[in-house]
Amino acid sequence: MSERKVVRVKDVMAQDYAMVDGLITIKDAIRIYKEEKVSALLVNKRHDNDEYGILLLSDIAKKVLAQDKAPERMNVYEIMTKPVIGVDPEMDVRYCARLFDNFGLATVPVFDKGEVLGVVGYNQIVLDGLLTD
Numbered sequence: 001m002s003e004r005k006v007v008r009v010k011d012v013m014a015q016d017y018a019m020v021d022g023l024i025t026i027k028d029a030i031r032i033y034k035e036e037k038v039s040a041l042l043v044n045k046r047h048d049n050d051e052y053g054i055l056l057l058s059d060i061a062k063k064v065l066a067q068d069k070a071p072e073r074m075n076v077y078e079i080m081t082k083p084v085i086g087v088d089p090e091m092d093v094r095y096c097a098r099l100f101d102n103f104g105l106a107t108v109p110v111f112d113k114g115e116v117l118g119v120v121g122y123n124q125i126v127l128d129g130l131l132t133d
Helices: 028-036 058-064 091-103 122-128
Strands: 017-018 040-043 051-055 107-112 113-122
Touching: 017 028, 017 113, 028 040, 028 058, 028 122, 051 107, 091 122, 107 122, 113 122
Parallel strands: 017 040
Antiparallel strands: 040 051, 107 113
16 A cells, blocks of 8 residues: 655645735725736735734625625725634645635635745645645
């Protein structure tokens, strides 16, 4: 019986994210999503004792579009998730998938010593983590 190769988060994480300030408008956030073709916006810390936040398109759909709010009159900090749950680059993608399921997550940042290395989502852990040739 062959032993399964361990696929780690660092092996499948992506760089398709942008760092933004929580004070930008949702309209500006949508513009960044479109122009930079990213899967997530990570919200910068305001100071050393602060935490990162995250804004996903699903947040905008649920909290702005579905509630008929004006994107030019709302700021990212009003609807972002903060603090964000992050994962270690050495984590096995199987445990990452369990974490997603346990906490209802779809995309999270990858942190190493408090610094953002990338993001990982269901697409990466399934497409790149499950079928390794």
